[in-house]
Amino acid sequence: MPTLIKLADGRYGAAEDVFTTVADEDAIPEGPVILSLTRFQAEGDALLSAGRPVGVRILPDEAIEDLAYDLPRLAVVALAFPKYADGRAYSSAALLRQRLGYAGEVRAVGDVLREQASNMVRCGFDAFVPADGATADDWAAAAGRYRHVYQRAVDARAPVFEERS
Amino acid sequence: MYRYDAIDKEFLADRAAEFRGQVARRLSGEITEDQFKPLRLMNGLYLQLHAYMLRIAIPYGSLDSRQMRRMAHIARVYDKGYGHFTTRQNLQLHWIKLGQVPDILDLLAEVDLHAIQTSGNCIRNVTADPYAGATAEEIDDPRVWSEVIRQWSTVHPEFSYLPRKFKFAVTAAAKDRTAARVHDIGLVLRRARDGSLGFEVIVGGGQGRTPYVGPTIREHLPVDSLLSYLQAILRVYNRHGRRDNKYKARIKILVASLGAAEFARQVEEEWGRIDSPQADLPDTELARIRGAFTPLAFEALPARSDAFESAKAASPSLARFARNNVKPHKKSGYGIVEISLKAHGATPGDASADQMDLVADLAERYSLDDIRVTHEQNLVLPHVKLDDLPAVHAALAEAGLATPNIGLISDIIACPGLDYCALANARAIPIAQAIAQRFEDADRAELIGELKIKISGCINACGHHHVGNIGILGVDKKGEEFYQLSLGGSGQEDASLAQILGPGMSAERVPDAIETLVDTYLSVRQGEERFLDTVRRVGMAPFKEAVYADAH
Amino acid sequence: MKALTANRLIDGEVVFWLDGRWVERFADAQLFADDDAAGPAAVETGLAQSTVIVEPYLIDVVPAPGGWAPVSYRERLRALGPTNEPTHGKQAEGGAGIEAILAATGAARSTGRVDLIRRK
Numbered sequence: 001m002p003t004l005i006k007l008a009d010g011r012y013g014a015a016e017d018v019f020t021t022v023a024d025e026d027a028i029p030e031g032p033v034i035l036s037l038t039r040f041q042a043e044g045d046a047l048l049s050a051g052r053p054v055g056v057r058i059l060p061d062e063a064i065e066d067l068a069y070d071l072p073r074l075a076v077v078a079l080a081f082p083k084y085a086d087g088r089a090y091s092s093a094a095l096l097r098q099r100l101g102y103a104g105e106v107r108a109v110g111d112v113l114r115e116q117a118s119n120m121v122r123c124g125f126d127a128f129v130p131a132d133g134a135t136a137d138d139w140a141a142a143a144g145r146y147r148h149v150y151q152r153a154v155d156a157r158a159p160v161f162e163e164r165s
Numbered sequence: 166m167y168r169y170d171a172i173d174k175e176f177l178a179d180r181a182a183e184f185r186g187q188v189a190r191r192l193s194g195e196i197t198e199d200q201f202k203p204l205r206l207m208n209g210l211y212l213q214l215h216a217y218m219l220r221i222a223i224p225y226g227s228l229d230s231r232q233m234r235r236m237a238h239i240a241r242v243y244d245k246g247y248g249h250f251t252t253r254q255n256l257q258l259h260w261i262k263l264g265q266v267p268d269i270l271d272l273l274a275e276v277d278l279h280a281i282q283t284s285g286n287c288i289r290n291v292t293a294d295p296y297a298g299a300t301a302e303e304i305d306d307p308r309v310w311s312e313v314i315r316q317w318s319t320v321h322p323e324f325s326y327l328p329r330k331f332k333f334a335v336t337a338a339a340k341d342r343t344a345a346r347v348h349d350i351g352l353v354l355r356r357a358r359d360g361s362l363g364f365e366v367i368v369g370g371g372q373g374r375t376p377y378v379g380p381t382i383r384e385h386l387p388v389d390s391l392l393s394y395l396q397a398i399l400r401v402y403n404r405h406g407r408r409d410n411k412y413k414a415r416i417k418i419l420v421a422s423l424g425a426a427e428f429a430r431q432v433e434e435e436w437g438r439i440d441s442p443q444a445d446l447p448d449t450e451l452a453r454i455r456g457a458f459t460p461l462a463f464e465a466l467p468a469r470s471d472a473f474e475s476a477k478a479a480s481p482s483l484a485r486f487a488r489n490n491v492k493p494h495k496k497s498g499y500g501i502v503e504i505s506l507k508a509h510g511a512t513p514g515d516a517s518a519d520q521m522d523l524v525a526d527l528a529e530r531y532s533l534d535d536i537r538v539t540h541e542q543n544l545v546l547p548h549v550k551l552d553d554l555p556a557v558h559a560a561l562a563e564a565g566l567a568t569p570n571i572g573l574i575s576d577i578i579a580c581p582g583l584d585y586c587a588l589a590n591a592r593a594i595p596i597a598q599a600i601a602q603r604f605e606d607a608d609r610a611e612l613i614g615e616l617k618i619k620i621s622g623c624i625n626a627c628g629h630h631h632v633g634n635i636g637i638l639g640v641d642k643k644g645e646e647f648y649q650l651s652l653g654g655s656g657q658e659d660a661s662l663a664q665i666l667g668p669g670m671s672a673e674r675v676p677d678a679i680e681t682l683v684d685t686y687l688s689v690r691q692g693e694e695r696f697l698d699t700v701r702r703v704g705m706a707p708f709k710e711a712v713y714a715d716a717h
Numbered sequence: 718m719k720a721l722t723a724n725r726l727i728d729g730e731v732v733f734w735l736d737g738r739w740v741e742r743f744a745d746a747q748l749f750a751d752d753d754a755a756g757p758a759a760v761e762t763g764l765a766q767s768t769v770i771v772e773p774y775l776i777d778v779v780p781a782p783g784g785w786a787p788v789s790y791r792e793r794l795r796a797l798g799p800t801n802e803p804t805h806g807k808q809a810e811g812g813a814g815i816e817a818i819l820a821a822t823g824a825a826r827s828t829g830r831v832d833l834i835r836r837k
Contacts, residue, residue: 087326122322150316161450194768216729262728584799594801
């Protein structure tokens with residue numbers, strides 16, 4: 001069972017994953033589920049109306065803007081990294097937070113390595129399913145590797161030019 | 166010159182510590198080579214044919230004597246006593262041991278140097294005009310904006326895993342010494358009619374397998390909007406650049422496939438939605454960075470130096486050096502001195518540790534402690550008093566650094582090629598050596614005038630062959646090295662791509678072919694016309710006929 | 718014939734397989750017949766030594782005057798060192814094995830002349 005690490009109030013902790021990630025060909029089980037975008041667009045309304053917590057898994061080539069209307073009702077947006085080097089989800093996360101005003105969970109899934117921790121947190125991810133066996137402590141250490149950051153981003157960290165002034 | 170403060174220094178220390186940990190995890194087997202490779206590349210470390218290669222960033226090609234001496238020290242202690250200056254103003258060390266890299270990075274960090282983002286699919290070290298702060302041509306100091314971009318792009322959270330590498334060039338002079346039009350983004354500072362400072366924004370130029378001269382997508386971007394606009398460009402590219410094929414992943418392919426107008430529209434639309442006050446640099450920080458580049462303490466000197474004039478009259482070699490390697494400075498009584506790393510028969514761009522130390526000494530004594538690296542693989546002492554030129558020339562000559570060939574036929578750009586590089590198909594260095602030796606006659610070289618030969622050992626075009634007045638591309642033809650010649654390229658403000666001359670040829674034939682091209686040029690040249698202008702006027706035909714006349 | 722080569726992890730040095738260990742000189746490399754299963758088996762062994770070497774692969778070799786040489790240009794340069802600096806790399810040591818590679822000609826996929834351009 002892969003670990004789910006959540007960031008809340010500046011602390012990283014292992015969390016129980018109450019969501020079932022549903023493949024497109026599988027039947028939808030009981031309880032909270034994470035669906036693909038196409039599955040969500042077909043079946044999401046019914047599930048949400050029934051009061052189910054629903055999340056959507058977004059692939060890098062899917063436009064995050066397509067979720068804009070549904071975002072207030074979503075419990076999780078899971079942004080997929082098919083390969084760690086595919087950096088599109090960083091833009092998707094930043095847009096979710098800064099432009100679309102999404103306040104729910106933004107989860108990194110797929111080829112998720114601790115080397116990416118700092119960038120992910122800075123772009124607004126707050127939940128992580130590491131593929132490299134990283135623990136919550138490993139993740140916290142990696143995310144805090146640099147004492148300084150050079151840019152403003154989604155997170156609240158003060159960039160160097162604010163430290164200097 | 167920008168000096169790192171405690172914050173910059175702590176950042177470098179953190180980065181070096183992180184890489185030390187990553188190397189340890191690799192050596193212990195905790196991470197695989199596949200996992201380690203992108204991490205070492207982000208720190209400029211390649212595995213080449215014979216050893217590891219470390220590419221040290223020289224931000225916007227500017228360094229001081231302390232930094233140059235430290236690089237010389239590292240070359241001496243950890244390499245074979247030399248370094249190779251590259252076409253992107255960086256320094257490569259070709260015989261590095263992985264186990265020693267963490268110590269090397271610590272040594273570099275002590276003098277505010279590093280290898281961050283000199284490789285990988287991220288924003289690379291920024292190229293800038295090597296005459297910045299010294300030439301009268303410039304309307305602002307491009308180093309200010311290069312430093313702004315350096316800081317903004319360092320471990321950028323959103324743009325560290327782009328579809329492909331991403332290179333900036335920044336210049337503020339009419340004469341482009343950065344190849345801005347063949348970069349992913351070229352920024353050319355200009356003043357509008359109302360006097361306001363802005364950037365001409367050129368996007369999607371590049372070389373490699375599909376070369377483009379980049380189109381201008383904005384004529385005048387107000388300078389204080391730079392970072393928000395760059396964020397918009399990078400975001401459009403990060404989201405929509407191709408990731409299915411690494412040869413089609415550069416931004417030039419996106420711009421070409423959308424068309425420059427549509428690409429510009431998408432950028433402007435994205436820019437319009439960005440919270441600019443949040444994204445742009447505050448005025449206070451911009452002022453702080455600008456303050457680091459305040460004009461130096463130049464002396465008030467007469468335009469003419471009697472000492473220099475009489476030394477020139479007495480020394481033809483000094484006179485020749487002055488004609489070719491000394492460029493006008495914005496302050497009277499000063500000159501910009503180019504140090505050629507293209508001695509005839511030497512490896513283009515290579516400098517020994519002793520030579521690096523000497524350049525550091527000269528910079529400290531004669532050039533306000535300022536050294537530049539050019540993308541044409543030479544060094545520059547940007548602020549030398551004319552009175553001091555005889556002494557500087559004598560010291561350079563003694564060290565084999567006074568070759569008077571800047572911009573001439575033997576001032577050849579060449580990538581390391583198959584002698585070192587794991588990607589190369591053919592050697593580049595021996596071709597450059599053979600051509601330079603063929604044209605050793607300095608009088609003849611001056612008669613020929615400006616002629617830029619650029620040699621790449623493979624289609625990735627690190628040797629800029631697409632923008633050579635004469636470009637030479639090494640290819641592998643059934644296991645044998647072959648060379649394809651092209652003509653008419655320029656990487657300057659009049660940028661153009663070279664056109665292929667004809668079938669490839671063996672290495673032995675290349676110097677003869679160059680000789681034929683030069684003879685043809687001289688026979689049809691009008692007045693003082695440059696080689697490039699002759700090619701543009703008469704076209705390829707006479708050159709092609711001459712080179713391939715006896716091929717049948 | 719074939720030989721197995723790789724770069725050593727700790728310093729990047731070009732190395733060759735010899736009976737279960739990695740040696741620095743091409744002349745010392747173990748040669749496998751093209752159809753000898755021991756060649757691919759050695760590759761497998763090499764792949765498992767990921768903290769010792771990087772990217773093991775077999776190269777084609779051919780007889781050369783006084784010894785053997787890699788077929789391809791690139792592999793000859795790896796076995797020798799860069800042609801612009803004759804004192805750098807393995808070639809600096811000289812000896813019969815180096816001379817054999819320098820003298821190699823007539824390979825199937827190459828003219829085999831590393832020396833197309835006169836060396837310094």
